[in-house]
Amino acid sequence: MPPELLRDVLMRIEKSESTWPPRKNVVACAGVCRNWREIMKEIVKTREVSGKLTFPISLKQPGPRDSLLQCYIKRNRSNQTYYLYLSLDQALNEDGKFLLAARKLRRPTCTDYVISLNPDDMSKGSSTYIGKLRSNFLGTKFTAFDAQPPSAGSRVMKSRSTRLVNFKQVSPKVPAGNYPAVHISYELNVLGSSRGPRRMQCVLDAIPASSIEPGGVAPTQTEFVSSTLDTFPSFSFFRSKSTRVENLESGRPMSAPKDGMLVLKNKSPRWHEQLQCWCLNFHGRVTVASVKNFQLVASPEQGVAGTEHENVILQFGKVGKDVFTMDYQYPISAFQSFAICLSSFDTRIACE
């Protein structure tokens, strides 16, 4: 098939198969041969701004700007597993595209939730291992770990410069690691649990606070770096290369990791005089009252202008006995959102 026409055909497919389950055709096209794969990945990338989920790597990329992506989580108590799905329609029925699964593993001093692309394969050594959530002994602090570094496979320029191609060729195997991605902490409301929900704070290591300012960007992983159990001795070498790649992208030095990380806090409810209770407006997406329900917004202390910090970035809440909705948007990813929600299941702060 003539190359420019192949591109036209693949573009048509990507455009028409915009929702799941038909979107699996886009993934299938990217599995035919190198040429098709390159073209299809390029097409999907240029439409990445829509925040559509296409390839598994989409789960590690920021959600859409200006609208919440609606998902839901089903809890299976018998096998201690949580399943994340993309909602396929507006109704709260359980008809979704499977995204991620998390299995709870109790350890002597902490609890781990192993997160995987394949609900039938939850082992950390598997290629479907995405990351994990670990709680501290008291269940008050959690850390979400990403199996690969935040800058993994960062693609910088659209044009293929020699240097970039070399980088990709050199792209080393990195150990299936644990790279801290989110730090979550819970504490009682200082006014007492009768005065409002527990306080939640999430620090996102790899997302700068500037990402939510006008014109801000969040780091975007573009591919899974193949992992191996062999330790890669020049790990620091890889790191410095990736930092250089990101410098090329931003054109300015990347902010030092510990400064200016995005901090999210749970939105304070309003006191409803007539109903005599604390209320959060979930816009119909949460139907059962629960202390686990929350809405996360950017922390006001970050100096974000007034209305900006009212913008809900992640929302989680109960709709049924073992069903919860999870809605998220830019700049966090499905993986980060899922990890944060899992912590809400686990923490025992302020639970009656």
Add this chain to the structure above:
Amino acid sequence: MATSRKVTLLSSDGESFEVEQSVAVESITIKDSIEEGSAGNPIPVPKVNSKILAKVIEYCKKHVESAKAEDRVDDEDLVAWDADFVKVDQATLFDLIRAANFLNIKSLLDLTCQTVADMIKGKTPEEKRKTFTIRNDFTPEEEEEVRRENQWAFE
């Protein structure tokens, strides 16, 4: 009542086709060259052989006629006609795409590209390769990645 002007199209292999101008100008390429006064007589159509040009003309005729028909041809009928029209072998289909692209006949390009897209959809990667005789040139690593993606997508 418009005078029916005729033009002659010359395929790449030297065959002449006399058609109504209204049919010929379904092709924007031909339309432009007529309007610019640069079209010869006959109008040469390089890159498109007589077999394909005949099919293209058949398509354009049908679509011009249905647009003009006293009792408008049912859209459904036209869609059915189009579906039959593209029931050709793969090589002919690709030739039609190339011709529609070169001659700039948007509706024919849409129809043929969509046909190919529909041939592709709903098949596993291996089936797609078979349909278009494509070699699997992935490295074992890439193959593993593809396998994982497809397992997740078809979950």
